[in-house]
Amino acid sequence: MYRYDELDRTFVAERVAQFRDQVRRRLSGDLTEDEFRPLRLMNGLYLQLHAYMLRVAIPYGTLSSRQLHMLAQIARRYDRGFGHFTTRQNIQFNWIKLQEAPDILADLAAVEMHALQTSGNCIRNVTADHWAGAAPDEIEDPRIWAEIIRQWSTLHPEFSFLPRKFKIAVAGAPTDRAAVKVHDIGLRMHRNEAGEAGFEVIVGGGLGRTPMIGKTIRDFLPKRHLLSYLEAILRVYNALGRRDNLFKSRIKILVHEIGAAEIARRVEEEWAEIRGGALELPIETIAGIAAQFAAPAFAPQPQSVLEIDALRFGEPGFARWLKANVAAHRERGYAIVTLSLKPEGAPPGDASAAQMDAVADLADAMSFGEIRVSHEQNLILPHVPRTALPALWRALAALNLATPNAGTITDIICCPGLDYCSLANARSIPVSQRLTRRFADLARVHDIGDLKIKMSGCINACGHHHVGHIGLLGVDKNGEEFYQITLGGSAESDASLGTILGPAVSSEAVVDAVETLVETYLAERRQGERFLDTYRRVGAAPFKERLYAAA
Amino acid sequence: MSTSIPKLQILTANRLADGAVVYFTAAGTWTTEIGRSVVAREEKAASALLARGQRDAGAAIVVAPYLIAAVEGGAGPRAASLREQIRAAGPSQPVADAVATAVGLAYP
Amino acid sequence: MPLLKNGALVDDPWRRLADDDPLPGTDAVIVTLARWRADRALAGRRGPLGLALKNGDAVPPLAGEIQRFELVALEFPKFTDGRAYSQARLLRERLGFAGELRATGQVLPDQLLFMQRCGFDAFEIANGAPLEAWRKAIASFSVFYQPTGDGREAVNSRRRVLGSRI
Numbered sequence A: 001m002y003r004y005d006e007l008d009r010t011f012v013a014e015r016v017a018q019f020r021d022q023v024r025r026r027l028s029g030d031l032t033e034d035e036f037r038p039l040r041l042m043n044g045l046y047l048q049l050h051a052y053m054l055r056v057a058i059p060y061g062t063l064s065s066r067q068l069h070m071l072a073q074i075a076r077r078y079d080r081g082f083g084h085f086t087t088r089q090n091i092q093f094n095w096i097k098l099q100e101a102p103d104i105l106a107d108l109a110a111v112e113m114h115a116l117q118t119s120g121n122c123i124r125n126v127t128a129d130h131w132a133g134a135a136p137d138e139i140e141d142p143r144i145w146a147e148i149i150r151q152w153s154t155l156h157p158e159f160s161f162l163p164r165k166f167k168i169a170v171a172g173a174p175t176d177r178a179a180v181k182v183h184d185i186g187l188r189m190h191r192n193e194a195g196e197a198g199f200e201v202i203v204g205g206g207l208g209r210t211p212m213i214g215k216t217i218r219d220f221l222p223k224r225h226l227l228s229y230l231e232a233i234l235r236v237y238n239a240l241g242r243r244d245n246l247f248k249s250r251i252k253i254l255v256h257e258i259g260a261a262e263i264a265r266r267v268e269e270e271w272a273e274i275r276g277g278a279l280e281l282p283i284e285t286i287a288g289i290a291a292q293f294a295a296p297a298f299a300p301q302p303q304s305v306l307e308i309d310a311l312r313f314g315e316p317g318f319a320r321w322l323k324a325n326v327a328a329h330r331e332r333g334y335a336i337v338t339l340s341l342k343p344e345g346a347p348p349g350d351a352s353a354a355q356m357d358a359v360a361d362l363a364d365a366m367s368f369g370e371i372r373v374s375h376e377q378n379l380i381l382p383h384v385p386r387t388a389l390p391a392l393w394r395a396l397a398a399l400n401l402a403t404p405n406a407g408t409i410t411d412i413i414c415c416p417g418l419d420y421c422s423l424a425n426a427r428s429i430p431v432s433q434r435l436t437r438r439f440a441d442l443a444r445v446h447d448i449g450d451l452k453i454k455m456s457g458c459i460n461a462c463g464h465h466h467v468g469h470i471g472l473l474g475v476d477k478n479g480e481e482f483y484q485i486t487l488g489g490s491a492e493s494d495a496s497l498g499t500i501l502g503p504a505v506s507s508e509a510v511v512d513a514v515e516t517l518v519e520t521y522l523a524e525r526r527q528g529e530r531f532l533d534t535y536r537r538v539g540a541a542p543f544k545e546r547l548y549a550a551a
Numbered sequence B: 001m002s003t004s005i006p007k008l009q010i011l012t013a014n015r016l017a018d019g020a021v022v023y024f025t026a027a028g029t030w031t032t033e034i035g036r037s038v039v040a041r042e043e044k045a046a047s048a049l050l051a052r053g054q055r056d057a058g059a060a061i062v063v064a065p066y067l068i069a070a071v072e073g074g075a076g077p078r079a080a081s082l083r084e085q086i087r088a089a090g091p092s093q094p095v096a097d098a099v100a101t102a103v104g105l106a107y108p
Numbered sequence C: 001m002p003l004l005k006n007g008a009l010v011d012d013p014w015r016r017l018a019d020d021d022p023l024p025g026t027d028a029v030i031v032t033l034a035r036w037r038a039d040r041a042l043a044g045r046r047g048p049l050g051l052a053l054k055n056g057d058a059v060p061p062l063a064g065e066i067q068r069f070e071l072v073a074l075e076f077p078k079f080t081d082g083r084a085y086s087q088a089r090l091l092r093e094r095l096g097f098a099g100e101l102r103a104t105g106q107v108l109p110d111q112l113l114f115m116q117r118c119g120f121d122a123f124e125i126a127n128g129a130p131l132e133a134w135r136k137a138i139a140s141f142s143v144f145y146q147p148t149g150d151g152r153e154a155v156n157s158r159r160r161v162l163g164s165r166i
Helices: A006-027 A033-041 A067-076 A098-110 A140-153 A223-240 A251-258 A260-274 A282-293 A305-314 A316-325 A353-366 A386-398 A429-438 A442-448 A510-524 A529-540 A540-549 B043-058 B082-089 B095-099 C033-040 C081-092 C109-118 C130-139 C155-162
Strands: A046-049 A054-056 A062-065 A082-085 A091-096 A170-171 A183-189 A195-202 A215-222 A326-328 A333-339 A351-352 A370-373 A378-383 A451-458 A470-477 A480-487 B009-014 B021-024 B062-071 C003-005 C006-012 C029-032 C049-052 C071-076 C100-105 C123-125
Touching: A006 A033, A006 C155, A033 A046, A046 B043, A054 A098, A054 A215, A062 A067, A067 A098, A067 A353, A067 A370, A067 B082, A082 A353, A082 A480, A091 A098, A140 A170, A140 A282, A140 C100, A140 C130, A183 A223, A183 A429, A195 A260, A215 A223, A215 A260, A251 A260, A260 A316, A282 C155, A305 A386, A316 A326, A316 A386, A333 A386, A351 A353, A353 A370, A353 A378, A353 A386, A370 C071, A378 A386, A378 C071, A378 C130, A386 A429, A429 A451, A429 A470, A429 B021, A429 C100, A442 A510, A451 A510, A480 A510, A510 A529, A529 A540, A529 C003, A529 C071, B009 B043, B021 B043, C003 C130, C006 C130, C033 C049, C049 C100, C071 C081, C081 C100, C081 C109, C109 C130
Parallel strands: A170 A183, A451 A470, C029 C049, C049 C071, C071 C100, C100 C123
Antiparallel strands: A046 A054, A054 A091, A062 A370, A082 A091, A082 A351, A183 A195, A195 A215, A326 A333, A333 A378, A370 A378, A470 A480, B009 B021, B009 B062, C003 C006, C003 C123
């Protein structure tokens, strides 16, 4: 993974010093809140429902064990003992003191981390496939490009006061695990006829109040032109994005209003002036970054692991865990392991300091010291030798991180909701907790199979509910919490937005409602069909009938 | 004949330095205990409260002061809305729920 | 309003000309783009001429005429409206404008370095301690990740020069 050099270390130290001074001036009253707000947002510090919330950047979801230990330390020393992993591969701490924020940033800088640009109207954390460097179908590690973009976008003087936030995602494989079609810019790596790898450039995707699937403005962009092309897009957006209406200021609205063809024309026109200039990426620069993402020193592995076979038959829990949470690796004899942060009854996506420390140690022992954070709010050990799986499973079980539910109905993507967020209209965590309790039976969970529930506590859609197979959106009806249900969303290559099923259901009724939808699916499904497939085949009618019949 | 029910309001903000949720008291101080906050019973008093809050915001004591609807109870005023109840009492799942997902670990 | 230019507070020799004001003799005046387009007398006028753009004005179409001006003033109506950063870079790097590039509107100390990197060299700062703010802003960073027209060497270029990881 990327290691800072002297220049990076100098930069982040200078940034900490700058922020320390800005905090001092705020605390003394030299800076008003209006003047300070964009400055603290650019350092990821929100004023939230309970206190200041700090959103620490985890670039493209990759952590070293040393970094994860530091996140645990921050949770313990400065917060209440746990952190929340987000749908943009970041981590949030909820009870931060402004006066301690500079010290926290200094601690992060010591392990090559920061909270830069995790908020504000600037380019945010660049996200990438959480299986990068390990996935069998990968063309090239997308983190190389995510890191190149990260550096270019860091304190970019021209693009720090955009009309609105700007989110970029990179996929390095044909299977899109980065949700590139619902980002402001999505970059999907693929090969042209000559076999050369380059990017499909997708612009104007996004969720929130007006969800949209992004439009392709360029089928193939050679890699060396990546930064100049991005600069052209950002320059067009900076000039033309709406600034008169907060709800119409994302680039997706601009694309919608002037059309993808016109956006493409303007971008290409600007790009023609700057391509081949100072932003062209020389081979050495690309190679230097790429070398940082070289594969770890994989060791030859045995053909089969007897212990796995024995354990699989002896322990149904292990068998289920193998099936749901362990995925094939590009290197023979290795595996990608998902550590579920969605155990029964727990707030989804949270990890305690103790869990973080333990996972960091397991990463050292079994995953070349590397951990990933997925946008589905789970942790991943990306490079585990299969010989280590039994021991890993036992260790994770003791940590309550072995729930074999990855990609299933209880692997819920869920925003913090009204329990933590001042933007929310309803709580989301208690609903998630109740759902995991209702669907605690793992045999049943595995029978239901691939089903993605995504829940947001408000229209801002941080829980990505628009692209859930079942989406739940919390709304406020006369002071009561209700949940609007959408069906048929998908964040993958077959991206689609869910459609509203009918009237919102009450908090009391929502878990029953989900169960009714599941039963409808089970009644209708043909062999091999996932929930999404069945819905796409039979449509909303059977679900609607069954859900609202009793009402 | 309809009588307008007096709208009870209290003033809340976050303490600037540590971000704690605080409420304004009759003594002109800020407390973390909502039960000890002063209640404005009509608009003029409420406006005066808000002005006090904005003054303290200008003086770098608190940030983002605003009025919220309150109901009175045995133990003093309470927040009327679910959002402000959560803000006063903390998340509806105890923090221990999150921390408790780890079992018997020996880290300090 | 004090003018911060080249690290010092200077008297401002320029005057804003309202669109319906008569043209003064040879004073240094700043005219709006609308006035420039409408008033033929400006073309042949002697005396320093400055152009004030609104932050929604497109820059590239001005390529043929920008050299007529010794000053261009750009606007930050609110400091959160960042359109002038792009205008500045286009003026400097695309059109090769070499005159005074002035930031006006809500110009705050914490944005000075961004502005300078984009090509601004003069700042109408409304409040605070401009010289102190300028010194602090310019000294705050020594590492820059993106090349702009400001002459600083960006990180990737420095790494190439060094040849290897440092």
